[in-house]
Amino acid sequence: MSRKVxxxxxxxxxxGRIKTVLAAIKKHPDLELQLIVGAxxxxxxxGNVIDIIRKDGFEPxxxxxxxxEGENLTTMAKSTGLAxxxxxxxxxxxxxxxxxxxxxxxxxxxxxxxASYMNIPLAHTQGGEVTGSIDESVRHAITKxxxxxxxxxKKAAENIxxxxxxxxxxxxxxxPAIDICKTCSRELTADLFAKYKxxxxxxxxxxxxxxxxxxxxxxxxxxxxQQINETxxxxxxxxxxxxWLWPNVDAGSDDISKGLRMFREEHNPDNxxxxxxxxxxxxxxxxxxxxxxxxxxxxxxxxxAWLGTPDVTIGTRQxxxxxxxxxxxxxxxxxxxxxAVRFQLDxxxxxxxxxxxxxxxxxxxxxxxxxxxxxINKKLCY
Numbered sequence: 001m002s003r004k005v006x007x008x009x010x011x012x013x014x015x016g017r018i019k020t021v022l023a024a025i026k027k028h029p030d031l032e033l034q035l036i037v038g039a040x041x042x043x044x045x046x047g048n049v050i051d052i053i054r055k056d057g058f059e060p061x062x063x064x065x066x067x068x069e070g071e072n073l074t075t076m077a078k079s080t081g082l083a084x085x086x087x088x089x090x091x092x093x094x095x096x097x098x099x100x101x102x103x104x105x106x107x108x109x110x111x112x113x114x115a116s117y118m119n120i121p122l123a124h125t126q127g128g129e130v131t132g133s134i135d136e137s138v139r140h141a142i143t144k145x146x147x148x149x150x151x152x153x154k155k156a157a158e159n160i161x162x163x164x165x166x167x168x169x170x171x172x173x174x175x176p177a178i179d180i181c182k183t184c185s186r187e188l189t190a191d192l193f194a195k196y197k198x199x200x201x202x203x204x205x206x207x208x209x210x211x212x213x214x215x216x217x218x219x220x221x222x223x224x225x226q227q228i229n230e231t232x233x234x235x236x237x238x239x240x241x242x243x244w245l246w247p248n249v250d251a252g253s254d255d256i257s258k259g260l261r262m263f264r265e266e267h268n269p270d271n272x273x274x275x276x277x278x279x280x281x282x283x284x285x286x287x288x289x290x291x292x293x294x295x296x297x298x299x300x301x302x303x304x305a306w307l308g309t310p311d312v313t314i315g316t317r318q319x320x321x322x323x324x325x326x327x328x329x330x331x332x333x334x335x336x337x338x339x340a341v342r343f344q345l346d347x348x349x350x351x352x353x354x355x356x357x358x359x360x361x362x363x364x365x366x367x368x369x370x371x372x373x374x375x376i377n378k379k380l381c382y
Contacts, residue, residue, distance in 0.1 A: 002032040005123075005369055006061075006096035008087070010039035010107035011248060012049045013299075016280040018102050018125065020179035020362035022058055030370040034094050038064035038083065039107045040249040047277020056279075062090045066107070071253040073221055076106055083110035091118050098123055098148075098369060104131075104139035106250075112142040121147045121374035125365070126175065128156030128163075130320035131298070134218040147374050150365055152302075152356045153322055164380035173364045174357020177280075177299070181306040182359025184281040186288040193243070193273065196282075200244075200264070200273035209241035210341070211287055214295035216252025217317045224255030227332045231294065231314060232263045234337035240291065240345070242272040292344045294337070301327055305353040310344035312337065324353035 005025050009015050026033045037060040041049035050063065064086035068075040087110060091099070101111040103126040115122045124146035127139060143149065143160055151157040152175040161167050192205040203209060214231055216224045235242060247256040260274065278286055287293050288307045293300040296318055300311030305324035313329050314337060323329075328344065330336045 002030055003097045003370060004032045004034055004095070005098050005100055006034040006036060006091070006094055007100045008036045008038065008107070008111045009049075009053065009102070010037075010041055011105065012041065012047055012277050013248070014102050014105070014107075015041065015049055015053060016180070016283060017175065017177045018100075019056065019280050020176045021100070021125075021365050024362035024366035025369065026058070028366045028370055031366060033058075034096055035060045036062045036064060036087070036090055038086065039066050039079070043067065043249075045246070045276065046249060049277060052277070052279050061094060064090060066110070067249060071216075071249060071251055073218070073251045076218065076251040080106045080110050083107055084114050087111060087114040088118065091115065091120060096120055098374065100125070100369070101142065101146075102126065104129075104135040104142065106134075106138065108142060109138050112145040116145045119376055121376055123148045123150065123369060125150045125152075125173075126156075127151055128159035129153075129322070130159070132217065132219070132316035132319035135317075147376060147378065148368070148372055150368075155322055161381075164382055166381045171364075171368055173368075174359070174361040175302055176361045176365070177303055178306050178354075178357035178359050179362050180280050180284050181288070181303050184284055186285050186307075188285055188289050192282060192285065193275075196275050196278060198273050198275040201270050203241045203243065203271075203273045205289070207241060208291050209243055210235075210238075210292040210294060210345070211243045211245070211290045212294045213245040213247075213297040213299070214256065214314060215247045215297065215317065216250045216256050217296070217315060218251045220316070221252050222255070224252040225259045227315065228256045228259035229263070230332045230334045231337060232259065234334040234341065235294065236267065236269065237338055238341060238345070240271065242269075243286065243290070244272055244274045246274060246276055292341055294341055302356045305355045306357075306359075308350040308352050310347055310350065312340045312344055322355060324350070324355050326350040326353070
């Protein structure tokens with residue numbers, strides 16, 4: 001009898017970080033894929049990720065609406081609680097043998113709490129990593145709720161074990177996002193930008209461009225408007241096409257979006273186009289061919305290492321995360337940001353670094369899920 005694995009996907013980043021595992025579970029003879037899609041993955045303003053999921057051949061067993069409007073600390077906490085309520089009903093209906101949750105977002109916490117209180121074994125990817133923001137606390141809390149761990153790096157695995165987790169439950173698998181970096185063609189097509197529409201003047205993917213993606217930092221709530229203005233003022237002085245992705249749904253997203261809209265209306269830049277989302281493969285092509293990636297997304301550190309993409313990481317959101325040499329860290333300061341971006345543009349691409357995996361994570365995780373033994377009675381292992 002196949003083991004039922006329920007995967008919960010809640011955002012564009014979630015999907016890119018677990019897509020190859022979904023495919024591996026789906027084709028594994030001893031596993032049955034159950035898929036729940038929710039939160040910002042259902043919303044138009046975050047790119048209708050569910051449409052991409054369905055186009056890729058994954059039909060959700062259930063969808064859950066759990067995002068409370070407002071993008072502030074209160075609504076983020078309420079969204080977590082609402083997701084727990086909705087997931088409880090879906091887990092009761094689907095009766096999975098194991099739930100798989102991704103990384104460290106507030107929606108991920110909802111999956112972990114729900115599974116734990118329903119005696120459903122929990123598997124967790126990307127645990128043990130070190131960063132800034134509330135993500136740091138959420139990630140380690142999920143580690144303590146999880147029964148099987150799929151860290152991306154050796155250091156992350158060591159951190160999990162140092163938290164008292166059973167070494168036998170920790171498997172260094174790499175990050176599934178690297179699978180896409182390894183397998184998909186990085187060849188650009190002339191319609192890469194046109195097919196995702198967005199807002200702003202037309203850009204030519206065959207000409208040099210850089211990518212900017214800056215999310216709110218929840219532990220610095222209220223400072224996002226000023227922070228994004230520093231980035232805007234830094235990049236406006238650089239003569240290059242700019243692909244700008246809208247921020248995620250975390251508390252403070254409205255401040256970031258407000259800053260972007262005000263800048264666009266006041267300056268009407270002729271080299272800057274704003275997009276909601278790209279498919280996982282097109283996102284790899286996007287950053288795999290850009291001259292520099294700027295902001296605070298972990299993709300510049302994770303996928304960027306494999307792709308050799310020059311990256312400028314701004315602020316505290318990725319503080320402490322393992323990095324390859326392609327990354328420069330800067331503060332929220334326009335002069336510092338501009339100087340680092342110009343350095344990276346002059347430097348060009350870096351050698352590929354396999355810090356976050358070898359591109360073979362998907363089948364590795366599926367095989368472990370099919371054969372592992374789960375014990376929901378946890379204890380400290382020091």
